[in-house]
Amino acid sequence: MIGDLRVWAPRASRVDLVLSASGTTEAMDADAGGWWRSRRPLLAGTDYALSLDGGPPRPDPRSPWQPAGVHGPSRTFDAGTFPWSDGDWSGRDVRGAVVYELHIGTFTPEGTLDAAVGRLDHLADLGVDVVELMPVAAFGGHHGWGYDGVALWAVHEPYGGPAALQRFVDAAHVRGLAVCLDVVDNHLGPSGNYLAEFGPYFTDQHQTPWGAAVNLDGDGSAEVRAFVVEKALRWFRDFHVDALRLDAVHALVDDSPRHVLAELSDAVSLLAEEVGRPLSLVAESDANDPRTVTPTREAFQGRAGYGMTAQWADDVHHALHTLLTGERQGYYVDFGTPETLAKALTEVFVHDGGWSTFRGTSWGAPVPADLDRRRFVVCSQNHDQVGNRALGDRPSRVLTPGALAVSAAVVLLGPFTPMLFMGEEWGATTPFQYFSDHEEPELAAAISCGRAAEFGGHGWVELYGADVVVPDPQELSTFEASRLDWGEASSRGGRRMLELYRRLVGLRRSEAAVASGDPARTSVRVGDGVVVMTRSGVSGGGPVDVVLALKEGPVSVVVEREGEPEVVLDSGVVLGGEGVVVERGAGGTTVTVSGPGVVVLR
Incomplete structure (x- = not known):
């Protein structure tokens, strides 16, 4: 009943x-x-x-x-x-965890939650802590990214429906994996959106990239806010999820005295006390505003905090990606130098109040010097940064194994909360393209034409050439091409890259210096074709130096530690091009993971 x-x-x-x-x-x-x-x-x-x-x-x-x-x-x-078997699960705070983002529809050939359960042992063996699911709320058609959901309390039926999500979370907890669910509250998709017929869920007082904003501060907004908050609590309570990733919170326009994110944060905190395990909220925000992770009872620059557990920090991705690929188009225009990467690794936001060329205005605010860097989620790949490219191509399309190793080391050994994107751990070459399955002919045509028109923007013509054909989101082949090829993980190159990722994740767990989010314990030095990131020792542990070689040819690096003799990292080891050397304190053991030019742990 x-x-x-x-x-x-x-x-x-x-x-x-x-x-x-x-x-x-x-x-x-x-x-x-x-x-x-x-x-x-x-x-x-x-x-x-x-x-x-x-x-x-x-x-x-x-x-x-x-x-x-x-x-x-x-x-x-x-x-x-549901007969839960996770009674001993104590939960996992997302801060400092190794997060793994995946799309249910393309993660396995079957594209279901139950099929994804069969790959959880792979994630546990890799060292993943949190599995982040791209949105599973019901959306129009069979396959899509999920960001056009319209039945926001339901679980997409082709994925298995609500019972399948319960089975997935339970199976993850048994393996020691937390689950983060990506949710979208800033807009609804165009197909099956009947909310406006029921009440004032939207308002013309504010506009978003998707049209009228969700009504968070006008007449009737109290019930709309309750819709958002109670839905979130339901995922935690009824489905035992451990975290929510909140899509594009900058589009949650709210001029009321208390922002809906603060209301949500306080409600989730109370529920966490009730269930006796940590519950996390991770915000995606384009604003570069530390207020997002400021506690609700504190203020940043005179404004009350939103109380999010963590937030995505795209500037770190941009600084890393542009340095390794040489791309400078679109929003990458202000990135691309070793010095910019050094700023991102130490100060989080590159745009921290200064001029943004892409936006044509000043942007962001500086991150407080004492703010735990684990409150910022960083990556070298995610669904946006891969899927929103014209071809949905991954960095592995152009980067050498050595450069991919550099990318992995920055993300996994830096002071932030690292996030991987499905298949990255073996250097997947399969694309992740934008795909949809709208049944309405006019809507389907608009999606196809709109995607093709976007090719002229964002600098894609300059990058790919004018003759490149952009995949049609509505074609089944676009969806099928985006499925992971698990056979790549068993190839020689895939096994080597997997071992690299396991070693780097292992260092996060074994080295206190790497696990720390203390900003005072991360320093970065830039040399000729080399960036050295030093993670200072804590709790009696030694320092860890991460040497990133960014050019072809043998690299000789001298790392100077204050109060210690100079350490020559290439002694007995030839790093023959782009790659990484990790020095774990004085007298560390040398472990060759993938051969010269890829990575050497000392």
Whole structure:
């Protein structure tokens, strides 16, 4: 038994419950605050829809299950019947964890949550701490990225539906893996978006790249905010997830005295106390604003903090990617030098209040010198930075194994919270392209034409050439090309790269200097074709020097440590080109992982 069904529809004069199995319609009773209640409880597994003022049947805005797609009826789901086996799971704070982002639809050939369970042992063996799922909320069509979800309380049926998500989280916890769910609250997709029919979920007072903003500060916004907060708590409570990644929070425009992110942060903190394990919120923000991770009861530059556990720091990616690839188009224009990478590694934001050429204005704010750097999630690849390229190509398309090793070392041995993108650990060459599956002909055509038009912007013509054909998002081949090829992991090069990643992740766990997020313990020096990142020792452990060779030919590097003799890192080892040497204190053991020119741990 699920209980009475309730729906918020403040502008309706009548709401009917439409029971799909019997075809009967039952009037719902008006309740306080614009809510409506069914006259009897519903059983688990009941298919139903809602009719407003005699209109067509619509899915429930809080539908937990859409087995027939986003245009079909909702189905009740009893989340409390799942036999959890994670009673001993104590949780995992996302700060400092090794995060692994994946897309359910392309992670395995089957493209389901249950199939992904079969690859969790691979992630545990790699040393991953947190598995981050790209959005699983129900969206139009069979396959897509998930950022155009419309049934935000449901789990996409082709992935397996809500019960499959419970099975996935339970299986992850058994293996010591936490689960982070990517959620999108800043907009809804174009297909199956019926929220506006139910109430003032959107407002023309603010605009976003997707149109009218979610109504967080106008008339009726209290219930819209509750929709956002209660949905988040449901993922934590009913599905046992450990973290939420909040998409593009800069598009959550909220001029109310207390920002919705602060409200969400406080609610999640209370739930964490109740369930007795850490629950994390990770924000994606383009604002370069430390206020995002400032506690709600503190202030940054006179404004109350949003209280997020961590936030993505794209500037680190941009500084690393441009240095290794030489790309300078679009938003990469202000990046590309070793000095810029050094600033990103020590100060997080390259745009920290100064001029942004791409934006044509000053941008960002400086990160406080004492702020734990583990509050910033960094990567060399993610769904955006790969998938939003014209061809969806990975760095492995142009970078040598040595340069890929440099990239991995910066991310995994730096002071931040590192995130990997699926397949990166073996140097995957399969692209991750933008794909969609909209059934409406006009919408499908608009998506295809829009993607092709984007090729003229962002400097893609300069990078790829005008004759390159941009993959059509609506073509099935675009989706199929984006599936991981797990066979690459067993190739000679794949095995070598996997061993490199395992070694680097192992260093994060064995070396206190690497695990530390203390900004005072990271320094960076730039030389001729060389960048040296030093992680100072803590708790009696020795320092760790990460030497990044950025050019062809043998590299000789001298690292000077204050108060210690000079250490010549290439003694007995020839680093024959782009690659990494990691010196673990004086007298460390030399371990050759992938051969000269790729990486040597000393």
